[in-house]
Amino acid sequence: MVKMRNKSLITILIGICIFFINCKGDNSEKQQTVPEIDKSFKITMNLTVLKDDNFQIFYNEDGSDVYTQDKMVNVPVKGNPNPQEVVFKLPEDSLPASLRFDIGANKEQNDVTISKFTMEYFGKKFTANGSTFFVYFGNNTSIRYDREKGIATPLPNNPEGYDPIFTATEYLKKELKKLTRQ
Numbered sequence: 001m002v003k004m005r006n007k008s009l010i011t012i013l014i015g016i017c018i019f020f021i022n023c024k025g026d027n028s029e030k031q032q033t034v035p036e037i038d039k040s041f042k043i044t045m046n047l048t049v050l051k052d053d054n055f056q057i058f059y060n061e062d063g064s065d066v067y068t069q070d071k072m073v074n075v076p077v078k079g080n081p082n083p084q085e086v087v088f089k090l091p092e093d094s095l096p097a098s099l100r101f102d103i104g105a106n107k108e109q110n111d112v113t114i115s116k117f118t119m120e121y122f123g124k125k126f127t128a129n130g131s132t133f134f135v136y137f138g139n140n141t142s143i144r145y146d147r148e149k150g151i152a153t154p155l156p157n158n159p160e161g162y163d164p165i166f167t168a169t170e171y172l173k174k175e176l177k178k179l180t181r182q
Helices: 002-029 130-136 170-180
Strands: 042-049 053-060 072-077 084-089 098-102 112-121 124-129 137-139 143-146 151-154 165-168
Touching: 042 053, 053 084, 072 084, 098 170, 112 130, 112 170, 124 130, 124 170, 130 137, 130 170, 137 143, 165 170
Parallel strands: none
Antiparallel strands: 042 084, 042 112, 053 072, 053 098, 098 165, 112 124, 112 151, 137 165, 143 151
């Protein structure tokens, strides 16, 4: 009787050990993967652009109004009568302190409607709609901008030359600082 009880006890202990070993194996297989955080600064413009073009975002990290070709992201844009998202993704190690938004080289471009723009960095986000876009960007003489409707009209016959750009205001620079501050 004692022998039988010992065999039963040993069988139960072996069963418990097998149970715990199997449970441990299940847990290691079911470990959740943590989603990777995008470490690049991203600017998304919601635009209506009627003709094919290329748009650029220039950036610098010193907050000045000087922009160079080596710190520029170019995005081809297909003409479409419907709003579309145009996404500019800066290199991972870039922390912009100022931006310049160029609305293309196509001298036949029609009105460009800016519905919204968003800046994102490490889970932080800043968004403004088209009617407040002018608070954050000022236009040059190659663009006529309707602030109420958020419509930029490129002016190809500008006596100063054709280069339709928007440059950062001090308000945008403050928002950039908030986003990139760790």
